[in-house]
Amino acid sequence: MIFTPDETRRYARHLVLKGMGGPGQQALKAAKVLVVGAGGLGSPVIAYLTAAGIGTLGIVDNDTVSLSNLQRQVLHTVGGIGSGKVQSAANFAAALNPHVTVTSHAVRFEPDNATGLIADYDLVIDGTDNFATRLSIATACEAAGKPLISGAVSMYDGQLTVFLPDGPRFADLYPASPDDADLPSCEATGVLGPLTGIIGTLMAMEAIKLITGIGTPLVGRLLMYDGRDARFTELTY
Template sequence: MFTDEEIERYKRHLVLKEIGGDGQQRLKRARVLIVGAGGLGSPLLVYLAAAGVGTIGLVDDDTVSLDNLQRQIAHDTGAVGEPKTISAARLVHRLNPHVNVEPHQTRLDIDNALELIESYDLVADASDNFTTRYLLNDACYFAKVPLVFAALGPFDGQLTTFRAFETGSDGDPNPNYRCLFPEPPPAGTVAPCSETGILGAVAGVMGTLQAVEVLKELTGTGESLVGRLLLYDALATRFSTMQYAWDPENPLNGKAPKYTDLSHLRS
């Protein structure tokens, strides 16, 4: 049940026929794990908290630095030097006291990934490195937890949803991240944000779109991005969508899977 204050807070959702009381209750019961409390994770966190997602887990082992503040809007100048999970949790508590925040001040790795993920209903990948992306992809598959993925470039972004543990309408398994990108790029070929730069507002666009997809998945509203990759080009002010499909040769959920746990990711 909702309190009178919650009804007032969420009334713009409650009058939406696609959300309504049932959808808002689903959000209140939901547990979402956000991996990365930076450029993507900041707007994602704000909109999920505002929407009334009941429990939000935050995984990040970094601290706030001054050069983060150009795009990482969950943090402010006073938080410089503070763990990002603590800074972000404070923002959530100010925005919506009905939301429970579970900060995980740690780096996601193969030893803790499954244990963390299995206690949530959905994972949002707001990370900034390929190691974490492949780990989340594989761990969410084994844990049977939906994964909403986003990534940023200097003036562009990508967004899709993975439910690779389920079967599509064609009878084939749904695709996973390895169907899109079979292997990570060679070390040193993709420069980090600290070298290439990024237009801060692009992170806001993509993190907000990621929040939309998370809310759709939680409430069962609209058309999922499973099998579709949304591409955003800020310089051309253009959105495009490409279809992608299950690769029967992929080692995770292909016809002859090579991976049965996360041990292949151990370096």
Template sequence: MTFSEDEIERYARHLVLSEVGGPGQQRLKAARVGLIGLGGVGAPAALYLAAAGIGALRLIDDDTVALSNLQRQIVFDSADIGRAKVVAGAEALAALNPHVALELRPEHLTAENAAALVEGCDVVIDGTDDFETRFCVNAACVAHGVPLVSGALGRWSGQVGVFRGRPCYRCMVPDSPPDAETCSRVGVIGALAGVVGAMAALEAIKLIADAGEPLSGRLLLYDGLAGTARTVRVAPDPDCPVCGQAKAVRSKAT
């Protein structure tokens, strides 16, 4: 895979970076990343992935741009209010980097279409804000062997984790919390979305370029109000309905 003169100059800071270089940049160019949601996490992540030279971005979101989104979803501007997020987002990403192929999927991910939406992706970033959708994304990624980067935020804190088979996201969150908070109800500081979205994009880039140590089986917890961060390990759950030992035994039996 070769680079045009434009690409060589565009990715110059990657090409001289020992952990990326030409081979890593080629892997980025050959990769397809699925973005589930162009919201607080997905919007800034999409910008950094496009800038990094990911070959194809699959944008999955059935929502439209609202005025309240603009406080943190920086891929959009005021003229985009009322437009489909995947359409408005694709225009901004194409303007940033015309070398990136953009696949628009204006769909709400469900248990029925999750497999088709993640199939063919090298990495999936989930930035959705409801647990049922997260569970569907996780199950599809486990079934297809696709690494999952999960990002979440609220108020002043955020988290990013990488799940590659076992443990999976469902090991960490076995059921939907009954008192789950949403940004619309409790609020969120806008710049936090940039921090978490950039972290999610960075983990995807590391996975694809085979650079450093991704957060596989770990969760990075960031406290923006205190300016602190810590990392915790996610233990495999033997009773996990998605990747647990009981699930494997049942699969072999059938």
């Protein structure tokens, strides 16, 4: 896979990076990644994967941009209020890196369309904000043998982990499925804006690691972040 002169300059810091280099950047260019959710977590994921040179980036979201999103969903702007988040995110990605192919899926991720949505992608990243959708994504990825990066935030705290086809399953981490009505919502409890950036950026990092084979992914490990005390804690499952 040959890089254009523009790509060579654009990815120069990757190309000279030991462990990444040309092979790593080529792996990124060949990768097809699906991001479910273009909100607080999806924003930094989409931004950093676009900047890194992912070949194909799929974005799933059926929501529209509202003023209350702008405190943390940094892909979107005042000018985009009322427009679809998928289109807003695609516009951001196109302006940042024209070498990335963006595929828009302006639909809600549900069990009925899950198989079709993930079929053409190598890796799925879950940036959604409710348990039912997260369960649907994990179930579809398990059935299709697709790697999944999952993150979540609430108030001042966040967490992320990685599920691989041959690793611990979603049910090992969440043996019981809570009702979303019993869980605190972002609208009710709030979330500190930079928290989504911290967790979302770590999710993008895990994606790049999986694609390039760099480092050790968070498989069977739940990384938790306490924003108030600036502490990371890790649990195994």
